[in-house]
Every structure is written in structure tokens, then in C-alpha cells.
Amino acid sequence: MDFAFDHAHHDRAAHLRKDDAWRQGSGGGSDIRVLVVGGEHVATLGGAGLRWISLDEAPEGEWLFLGIKDGVRHAAVMVDRVPAELEPVSLRAIGPSIAPADASMAVHAVGIARWHQTHRFCARCGAASEVAQAGHVRVCPVCGAHHFPRTDPAVIMLITDDQDRALLGRQAAWPEGRFSTLAGFVEPGETLGDAVRREVMEEVGIEVGDVTYAASQPWPFPSSLMLGFFGRALSHDITVDQDEIAEARWFSREEVTELTASSELLLPPNVSISRWLLQQWHGGTVHGTWS
Numbered sequence: 001m002d003f004a005f006d007h008a009h010h011d012r013a014a015h016l017r018k019d020d021a022w023r024q025g026s027g028g029g030s031d032i033r034v035l036v037v038g039g040e041h042v043a044t045l046g047g048a049g050l051r052w053i054s055l056d057e058a059p060e061g062e063w064l065f066l067g068i069k070d071g072v073r074h075a076a077v078m079v080d081r082v083p084a085e086l087e088p089v090s091l092r093a094i095g096p097s098i099a100p101a102d103a104s105m106a107v108h109a110v111g112i113a114r115w116h117q118t119h120r121f122c123a124r125c126g127a128a129s130e131v132a133q134a135g136h137v138r139v140c141p142v143c144g145a146h147h148f149p150r151t152d153p154a155v156i157m158l159i160t161d162d163q164d165r166a167l168l169g170r171q172a173a174w175p176e177g178r179f180s181t182l183a184g185f186v187e188p189g190e191t192l193g194d195a196v197r198r199e200v201m202e203e204v205g206i207e208v209g210d211v212t213y214a215a216s217q218p219w220p221f222p223s224s225l226m227l228g229f230f231g232r233a234l235s236h237d238i239t240v241d242q243d244e245i246a247e248a249r250w251f252s253r254e255e256v257t258e259l260t261a262s263s264e265l266l267l268p269p270n271v272s273i274s275r276w277l278l279q280q281w282h283g284g285t286v287h288g289t290w291s
């Protein structure tokens, strides 16, 4: 695994969503594995791994078909709050340490569960809407509108200059020494490259030229898709916006090596795409991390 949620490991088998087809079949559904999800919390076994239960054991809730893994159907039941006896833990905390296939299904489940929690009413007419397509759509019974799960694209970028130094920033709320790549949400009507250039200009006053896509990471807390880029700066002089960013500077590889070893510089945890972008640029051993 390069970072948390970096690959899908289950077949979403969307053709089984209609008319509850996923419930039909051999064994009357007794072979279906079910995850209990409440917002970003999932049922676990002692907080160490996901707790999969059978259809019969599942509490009342709305159903979400996740797909097929190793020939076995997997689903989630969405509840307001996961019962304490099922040892709920936030996926944000447990996601990086569970098996990749479980992480893949849990991030799917949490992304959709969080959307249902905050989108119970039709955005067109205001009537209460109903779950359809095995949890992947909400349909309004009054005006007929279909509403689909929301994913908000956000760009996250490692910008380098002509000396191949990396541009890192410290958010106003962070302690001294904690730095990361810059990031921001994509706005309607702009391309991803435009979003990278605009965010960097807004936050630190640096002009960016070429932008190259690197990788993406689903981050459903509540609904982001982090789109990772490398970008080339066309200028050097930093002017921080003093709103989102309190401090920003250029770091050489040697500085990152030395300052992380002495803990004067703390970088994002290994599970994040931000850390991965930094590691790709650095190429060597990077130490310190915040948790």
C-alpha cells in the first residue's frame, strides 16, 4: 500500500444493485457479509479489524450493496449510530491499519453512509427522499428527481522550483514545525490544473506553470476526493495569505532529511497522499511525522 485507500480491491458489481438482486441467489443470502456503518464509524473486532456479520445478525437500517470480493457478496447496513457492543471506531483512525480489501469496502461504505446522513430531503422540492439502487441513489417520491452520492474534488500539490526545492506550508491552526503540501477545493467551471494554479497563487503568491497528475485518494470525511499533482513554480518569492496559511517556505531534499531527523520539521503521516507526494519527490529517507 502506498497510502490509505489507494486502490479498490472489490468488484462493485453494479448490475446487482437494481431490485435488490444482490440479496437473491444461493444460500438465501446467508453467505452475505455485512458491515454496520454509522457516519464515519464502522463495527470492529476490538478496534483492530472490521467486524463482518451475517444478514440475520444485522440491525435495522438502510441497505448498501458494496460488491463482491473473492466470490462473496458484501453489504453495509447504515444506522444512525453503531451500537457500542459492535465496538465502533472511526474509519479515519482504523482505515490505514486494516487489510486493503477491507479498507476498500469500508471507504466505499463510509462515503455513501455520510452522504445519506446529510441528504435525506430532495434538493429540488424538499420532500423526504427514498433510498434506491442498493444505497447508491436517492429518489424523490414527489417530483421524481434522482440524487446521486456527492464527491467533492480537491487538489493537493507538491510544487517544486528550478532548484528542485519543495514548497510546503503550515496552516494557521498547526503548531510550529508542522508542514504539508498545499491543497484546496476545485471550484465549478475550472480545470484541475487551473485549480492547482489558483490555490497556490491564493495561498502563497507563487505562479505555477506545468502541472502533472500523480495519484488520487478517496477521503470521505465527509466527501472529498484528493487529486494529487506535481507542479512547477515560475516564481520564488512567497507571500502567504495569512488566512489559511500562516507560513510557507522552500525546502531542499537535504533540509527535509536533516530537519525531519531532528524533529524540527514534522510531515504528514504515511497514510496520506500528501506524504506520498513528498516521498516521491524526496526519493530517500524521510523521518518525522505527526499523528
Ligand SMILES: [Zn+2]
Pocket: 122, 123, 124, 125, 126, 127, 140, 141, 142, 143, 144, 145
Ligand atoms: Zn423532489
